[in-house]
Amino acid sequence: MLKYLHTMVRVKDLEASIAFYKLLGLEEVRRRDSEGGRFTLVFLAAPGQEDCKLELTYNWDGDEGLPSDSRHFGHLAYQTDDIYGLCQHLMDNGVTINRPPRCGHMAFVRSPDNVSIELLQAGDDLPPAEPWASMPNTGHW
Structure with a gap:
């Protein structure tokens, strides 16, 4: 059995990305900060659809490959x-x-x-x- 969990995208500006997805109607459902890994994960979902999440991955030390096409x-x-x-x-x-x-x-x-x-x-x-x-x-x- 296979169950969809989430889609992950890397983001360069966490706050700008969260604000954009909120314009679409998504809400933050979970957040995890990793001191050791130096990253933040923010999970967003449409109201009532928490089983279909979008994971925003933000690397604290930057990600020079973003934004690419x-x-x-x-x-x-x-x-x-x-x-x-x-x-x-x-x-x-x-x-x-x-x-x-x-x-x-x-x-x-x-x-x-x-x-x-x-x-x-x-x-x-x-x-x-x-x-x-x-x-x-x-x-x-």
Whole structure:
């Protein structure tokens, strides 16, 4: 039997990363500081979904490889009840919408550490609406 535990991503600025994932609606569910290993692990989850965690790993002495393109990682995917509302909330807080939800179904953004995040509309696609329908892609995802 196999049970999903979590996805881990390394972060360069722990507080900026936590703030970003909180904009998505995730909450901190656990934290572990390791004096000997000189790192902090922060586990985040959507409310009521503590079995599906995102682990942020922060190395106290820095991580010069971050942020890199991170495309070798793939992406994290989250479902939302209102993709337009979530994308507007993210934009209002300074997050670039790399692939807008033109079709009312899917969007992509990047975390402060360049991790690609896919946002998917729950249920049926929303009808196309502005400004999303005509918004161009920015960068890549």
